[in-house]
Amino acid sequence: MSNLTKKGLYRPEFEHDNCGIGAVVNIYGKKSHQIVTDALKIVENLEHRAGKDAKGETGDGVGILTQISHKFFSKVCKENGINIGGEREYGIGMFFFPQNELKKNQAMKMFEIIVEKEGMEFLGWRKVSTKPSILGCKARECMPDIYQGFIKKPIEVEKGLEFDRKLYVVRRVFEQSNNNSYVPSLSSRTIVYKGMFLVDQLRTFFLDLQDEDYESAIATVHSRFSTNTNPSWERAHPNRFIVHNGEINTIKGNVDKMLAREETLGNMALSNHDMTKVLPIVNTQGSDSAMLDNTLEFLVMNGMPLPLAAMIMLPEPWAYNDTISTEVRDFYQYYATMMEPWDGPASILYSDGDIMGAILDRNGLRPSRYYIMDDGRLILSSEVGVLELDEAHVITKERLHPGKMLLVNTLEKRVMSDEEIKEYYAKKEPYGEWLDSNMVTLSEIKIPNEKIPAFTKDEKQRLWKAFGYTYEEYRTSIFAMAQNGSEQIGAMGVDTPIAVLSKEYQPLYYYFKQLFA
Amino acid sequence: MLEEKPENCQVLKIENPILTDLDMLKIKTMKKPGFKVAVVPTVYFKSTPIERVLEQLFVQVDKAYREGANILILSDRGVDENHVALPSLLAVAAVHKHLVQTKKCTAMSLIIESGEPREVHHFATLLGYGACAVNPYLAHATIADLVENEILNKDYYAAVEDYDHAILKGIIKIASKMGISTIQSYQGSKIFEAIGIAEEVVQKYFTGTVSRIGGITLTDIAKQTDEQHSKAFDPLGLDMDLSLSSLGRHKMRSQGEQHRYNPKTIHLLQQATKEGDYNKFVEYTEKIDSENTGFLRSLMDFNYPEKGIDIDEVESVESILKRFKTGAMSYGSISQEAHEALAIAMNRLQGMSNSGEGGESDERLESAGTDCDRSSAIKQVASGRFGVTSRYLVSAKEIQIKLAQGAKPGEGGHLPAGKVYPWIAKTRHSTPGVSLISPPPHHDIYSIEDLAQLIYDLKNANKYARISVKLVSEAGVGTVAAGVAKAGAQVILVSGYDGGTGAAPLSSIHNAGLPWELGLAETHQTLLANGLRNKVIVETDGKLMSGRDVAIAALLGAEEFGFATAPLVTLGCVMMRVCNLDTCPMGIATQNPQLRKNFIGKPEYVENFMLFIARQLREYMAKLGVRTIDEMVGRTDLLKKKENLSEREAKIDLSAIIGQENIYSREENIFNSKNIYDFKLEETKDEAVILSQKDMREGIIKGLKRERTVKLTNTDRTFGTLLGSQITRNHPLGLPEDTITIHCEGAGGQSFGAFIPKGLTLDLCGDSNDYFGKGLSGGKLIVKAPKEAKYNPDENIIIGNVALYGATSGEVYIAGMAGERFCVRNSGATAVVEGVGEHGCEYMTGGRVVVLGPTGKNFAAGMSGGIAYVLDENNYLYRNVNKELILMEKIENKADQEELKNILENHVKYTGSKKAKRILENFEEFIPKFKKLIPGDYKKIIQLSSKFMEQGMTAQDAQIEAFYASLGSKN
Incomplete structure (x- = not known):
């Protein structure tokens, strides 16, 4: 930003962003390169939902989240002399390092040390193959040096979430020990490729995504339209879990309360020692979507199931809703005493590499249409028609309903409906009973035998x-x-x-x- | 929270955050296990330094926390001779901040008991800065006083309940302006900008709030609080005048607040423009421009160069006038006489007048280009979409999307039933005597890519018009403007909060939005920094009343200028401020035929005003040494802060607005038409595949039957609209049904078939996205699933959200289900669909909708006209209908049955719908399963007018009679 604006009236927090989103999932968890290609195709066909700078050559941000393709990474790591072992026995961090050689090396070293301190083995670095020549000049000017770092799973740590939890702590520690690098993802299940692209540059910039061996059963994509062109690679989506189309209008209040809550939250999965490393939960420099993602990630890493976390942050209107069960209403009332809604128009897709979920704001202000195909593919997007599909193979054409969720569980190989998910969580504990014996309403309080003092005319005046x-x-x-x-x-x-x-x-x-x- | 345990939900639930005195007493005395209430006073001994008062307050709060309190009541009861109350907002914000910082805010709930809050805005700020509930004991005592003195003839408790309800309603409205739907999330959300408070105070106690021009310090706040206290309790114990003073915050009072429009200035302006007397005008502007008026620009002065230029070197009056516009005021809010006077004046001067959001009558649209051109050059598109037809759009030189309005940013309009006279109803495509609501948001804009889509739609609807977007000044408006520029708008209007003529709740008029000085400067700066400034024209308005105002606006970055209140004053307005009551004595803001006879305005007066402004502006330009407006734009170095200001005024820091060196070249500072956004319309299928064919063009011109087939995908947005606009251009009233038919295959992009006129039919085999049939203007749309599809069409979604928004006429047949907000604001189209999502038929004012399947929640909310027939096989509909305005009936009337049957027969004919076929085959069996939804008021009016028609009146007279009859009186 120029001098003029620094002295002027602009403030970075004014920025808004919005976008187009999409996801392709094989419900049975069958991985293929086609899923990745289709997801990229979706984002390319959402060009009109993406923003460009004044010259039209730099985009506001495009990105994709996929499962870690073991087939692909075992091939390229072999070429790089990194021994990653079997599927899910390693985690991959995606890194945006500074272009400055010295600063980059310092950051890398710092990361390696942190990994070791957390009791894990660092396996090596891979420079990600990219094609910077296709970028617009603004994007190129602030392009980071992009690397992948590999971490070995300790034998005693379980695959999946437990390992990811350790990686989460590593990332949080690194983020607080270094201020010039950004980690788009660090996980043993998912990986994020993103940047300041025009929609079709995502595919051409990252050569990995073009490799036939790059396979995934889940892919979520996002194209960003920002009200500003403040250059930034980080602000592209996906975040660690979510892609988000919309805005969180209550963000200031939500973040304040998260800050204040840190002490009273309690910890389930993370040890007390780890808790001190990951706090603060929310990085207040991020966009509203990033802060939502921070919170969601924290809740999940600390033991809350991902769909549950999404449910309590974006509840459907429940108070006067007679189309949901009493159990679900009680469930929402119980959690409403602890978490206020993150409110605003929003369509959010989230994935941890095993499930892909979607949730829509309570008023249904963002479009989210999906098809289920007879080969087990589920295709969701802001618009229909983004992929050319054979109508004869379509089983269902649906949309996300206001306040409702959709969940694809590739481990269980099925789609779960909103009702099924919500009933499941609502019946886990006797929320109604708890409310009955703990929550007090104003009308329940006895009126005391006291008089409210009235003012005299002079006092009033x-x-x-x-x-x-x-x-x-x-x-x-x-x-x-x-x-x-x-x-x-x-x-x-x-x-x-x-x-x-x-x-x-x-x-x-x-x-x-x-x-x- | 992470651990699921019963104690987590140990809370006190309050239904209304405005507490009665009894509620307060109950809470203070409650004895429930797990709850502990602490009361901390916020009154302090007079003359204690305020910092100490706040620190003391924190100590007491911490103590309460240590003692286990989880409900904290801040109370300023006990104000007396030596006890002063902390401003309640400061107390709440400071304590909340303290609780957040020390991580106690989720463990303690904050309640404020204060005598200070009384207006909606007061409560909104208290909740917004962290209070969970408020007890306004003095406001309640005031109500008791009103009752005792028999000013208010009502039971005290009922009056308090109504007052509390009004406050809550107001807060919900404020929250919904930010897209927030629960009080729980509004609480502590800090959605305000501070103006006139020193940065350090804001940072310390109102952290996270934007404050950009500095202002009063904590000591100043203490001082003014103390002074006010001394007015109630004289330090010498002397008797004093305790009667309430008249401040005239809104309506002018003889003492009290300074008004820029006062009897003197109004009189001078009217005389000057009536007599064409420039000297009088100068006399008027001298008064207007005095610094007492308390605008931000009152603190500015021109930084004249040593030598100006000769006035003959300055751009001519004629050329300057092209940059002048009148503000958007709808026909409906103001009378035909006033509305046309503005249009005629601006057309003569080659400036532009603005239609406002109420549509424009056919007679006026026809007058375009004639000697007496009464058609507005700017056609506005607002959330209500009243009268937005293909013809209306094609007639525009500029199409303005109103995102917000100065008088009530973030809110929709409301035309009360009594103002919806038959002639107004006609241009708005609604029913006389039925009140009209413009929904607060545009249902097709919830984000920036949606706005980009609407801009694209309107450009397709009239490719020759420039597209303008109207914003209201607020913190962050520049960033929004950058997004708007990227979305393809050519003009960006930044309106000041103070402008506007429309009716709105007082709290909204005064407390929402910012002066244009701030918004305009921010917009100019942000656009420059993003390299977008030279792609757009920046316009401003908001109480622009003199040549000086306009010169300052130009220097801050505006290229075009809008005027609204001043032209109304020249036409006779005396600022009675009763625009909402239909009793305007000057025949301006009224539709009442008697009052309209009082209208004394003439277009010439408006012309004189504009000429004088331009003339005065040129004088300033000569002194500033600039030849053209283009040379002036963004030259903040030519402005400086006035010297010899009062202590308070001197604290305002204007350095972020003026006096900066502009490091950008002139070319980067001003609009240049060569940088216009390229919509690439020539690449659309409309142009490239259809209109490119000579045969088709000929068909359109001569009205001959033509057919084509095209394949579509989601990137083919706004299909059919360009084609439709070409038809309207050649045939303003459209062509005979089905003259041009386009068969489409695949997925229609967003806004499929938007604004298409009569004579054009789009027959789509596949599915379509959001905004399908937006603003349909007589055309026909058909959608069905492909033959090879194996799914059941009536159980699958084939149409996106917000279909047929603002449709005015036409026919639609959809063999499948649609998403949310189907037919929102439909005012005349007939549509069949086999299932809809939530909010179906919302705000509908006319037309017919047939739903052959399930509806979502909130069906027919705000629907004030038209009829919906819904097949309700499981008797489930009653749960989903919003019953506020609607009657639910069986279809017993023969005519209704006939109508339904006809529509269904067409549906089968066009789509082959299996469901409709089954219904028709067993029609008698199905009829009892249908429900007819009709708005109560609408039904009454229709019955009245048919009664009058039976008595032998013409349809027109019957309508007028019915209108008066429904109002219960003839004026």
Whole structure:
């Protein structure tokens, strides 16, 4: 950013982003290169949902999350002399390092040390094959040096989530020990390729994605449309778990509360010692999607199932909803006492490499359509028509419904409906009973035998003065609300001074102006 | 939280965050295991330094926490001679911040008991900065006083309940402006910008809030609180005047707040423009421009160069006038006389007038290009989409998308039933005497890529028009503007919060949005930094009232300028501020035929105003040494802060706005048409495959039957719209049914068939995306599954969300299901579909919708016209219908049955729907399973007018009679 804006009125936190999303999953967990190619094709056909800079040569960000392709990585690691062992016995970190050689080497060294300190073996680095020549000049200027780092799974650690939990701690420690690198993913199950691309550059930039041996049963993709062109590779999606189309409007409040909650959260899966390493949960420099992802990731790593975490952060309207069961309502009420909704238009896809889930905001403000094909593929996207498909092989054409979820479990080889997932979690504990014996409503409290003191006329008058009440407020505004149950209507705008320039007393409230979307 | 255990949900649940005094008493005295309540006073001894007061407060809060309190009540009860109350907002924000920082905020809930809050905005800030609930004891005592003095003739408890309800309703509205749907998430969300508070105060106590121009310090806050306290409790114990003073925050009062429009300035302006007297105008602007008016620009001064230039070297008045516009005011909110006067004046001057969101009558659309051109050059597209037809769009020179409106940013419009006279209803395609709601958001814009899509749609609907997007100044507007520029808009209007003529809740008029100075400067800066500034024209408006105002706007980055209140004043407006009541004495903001006779305005007055502004602007330009507006744009170095300001004014820091060196070249600072966004319309299938054929072009011009077949995918967006616009251009009223038919295969992209006119039929075999049939203007749309499909079409989604948004006429047949918000704001199209998602037929004002399957929740919410027939085989519909405005009936009437049958026969004919076939074959059996949904008011009006018609009146007269009859009186 130039000098002008630094001195001016722009603030980076004003930035918004939005996008197109898609996913291709083989429900039976059958891996193929076709899944990856199809997912890339989806994002390429969502070009109109992606943003470009003023010159039209640099994109706002495109990315893909896939399972780790053992077939591919065992081949390339062999070429690099890295012995990674069997499937899921290693974790891969994707790294955006600085181009500066010295800084890069320092960062790499730092990472290696952290891995060892966490009791694991670092296997080696692989420079990711890329084609920078295709990039727009803004993207090239701030292009990181992209590497993959391989970590061996300790024998005593179980494959999957348990190993990923250890890798999570490593990443959090690294993130707090280094400030010039970014880790798009570090996991034994998933990997993220992303950057400041135009939609078709993702495929051409990363040669890995073009390799026939690069296979996956799950792929989620994202194209970003930002209201700004502040160059950034990190801000592209996918994040570690999610791709997100939409905005979290309550982000400031959510993040404040997450910060405040850190001490009272308790820990399930992470040890006390590990907890101190991963805090703070939320990186407040990130975008709203990244902060949502931070929180989701933390909850999962600390023992909460991924679909459950998504459910409590983005609840459907439950309070007055008579189309859901009492158990589900009680479940939501129970969690509402601890977590406020992350609210705003949102369609979110998440995956840990075994499941792929999708959830839509309570008002259904983002499009998410999906097809299920007779060969076991599920194709989800912001739009239909993104892939050419044979209509004769389509079994179902559906959409995500407002506040509802969809879950593909490739281990169980099936699709779970919203009702099934929610009933499952809602019946795990006797939430209704707990609420009944713990939650108190105002009407349950006994009215004491006491009198509320009334003010004398003189007291009232003095208080009115002290608090700066005006005649209009007394006679018009409070009167109107007490009379009609609604606020007074006016017209013809404002032609009076702003609070700070007014010669009259202005309560502090008037120094604050409401924002709107 | 991670561990699932019963104690986690040990909370006190409150239904309404506004607590009555009794609620408060209950909480204070509650004795329930697991709960501990602590009351911490926020009153302090007079003259204690405020920092110490706050520190003391934190100590007490910490103590309460240590003692196990989980409900914390901050209370300012006990204000007296030596006890001053902390401003409640400061107390709440500071304590909340403290709790967040010390990680206690989820363990303790904050309740504020205060005498200070009384208006909606007060409560919104308290909740927004961390309070869970508020007890406004003095506001409640005020209600008791109103009741005692018999000003309010109502039971005290009922009045308090209504007051609390009004407050809550207001807060929900404020939250929904940010897209927040629960109070729980609004609480602590800090969705405000501070203006006029010193940075350090904001950082310390209102952390995370944007504050960009500095302002008063903590000491100033303490001082003003103390001064106010002394007005209630005289330090010398003297008797004092305790009567409430009139401040005139909204309506002008003789004492109290300064108003820029006051009887003196209004009179001068009217005289000047009526008599064409420039000297009087100068006299008026001297008053307007005085720094007492308390605008941000009042603190600015021109930084004149040593030598100006000769005024003859400055760009001519005529050329400047092309950059002037009048503000968007709908026909409906203002009278035909006033609306046309503005259009005529601006057309004569070659400036532009704005239609507003109420559509435009055919007669006026026809007058375009004639000697007496009454058609508005700018056609607005707002969330209500009233009267937005293909013809309306084709007639525009500029199409403006209203994302927000200065008077009520973030809110929709509302035209009360009494103003919906028959002639208004006609241009809006609605029913007379039935109130009209513009939904707050555009249902096709929830994010930036959606806006890009709407811009693309409108460009297709009229490729010659420039597309403009109207934003309201707020923190971050520049970033939004950058997104808008990237989305292809050619004009970006940044409106000030203070502008606007529309009716809105007072809290919204005064407390939402920012002055344009800030928004405009931010927009210019952000666009420049992103290399986007020269791709767009930046326009501003908001109480632009003098040549000086316009000159400052140009220097801050504006190239075009809008005026609304001032032209209305020249036409006679005396700022009665009763626009919402239909009682405007000057015949401006009223439809009442009697009052409209009082209209004394003439287009010439508006012309004089514009000429004077331009003339005055040129004088400034000469002194500033600039020849053209283009040379001025963004030259903030030509502005400086005034000297000799008061202490308070001096604290305002304008350095982020003015006086900066502009490091960008002139070319980067101003719009250049060679940088216009390329929509690549020539690559669309409409152009490349259909209109490129001579045979087709000829068919359109001569109205001959033509057919084509094309293959589509999702990247073929807005298919059919360009073709449709070509038909409208040649035949403003459309062509006979099915003149041009396009058979499509595959997936229709977004906005398939948007705005297509009568005579065009799109027959799609496959499925389609969001915004299908947007603004349908008479065309026909058919969608069916391909023959080879094995799935059951009536159980599968083949159409996306928000189909037929703002459709005004036409026919639609869908053999399959559609997503959310089907037929939202439909005002005349007939549509058949075999199942819909949530919010179906929302805000509908006309037309027929037949649903042959399930509906989602909230069906027919806000629906005020038209009829929906729904097949309700499982009697499930009653749960999903929003019953606020709707009557649910059986279809007993023969005419209705006939109508339904006809529609279904067409459905079978066009789509081959198996479901519809089955229904028709067993029609008698199925009829009882259908429900007819009709809005109550709408039904009443229809019945009234048919009654009058039976008495022998013409349809038009019957409508007028029915309108008056429904209002219960004839004025």
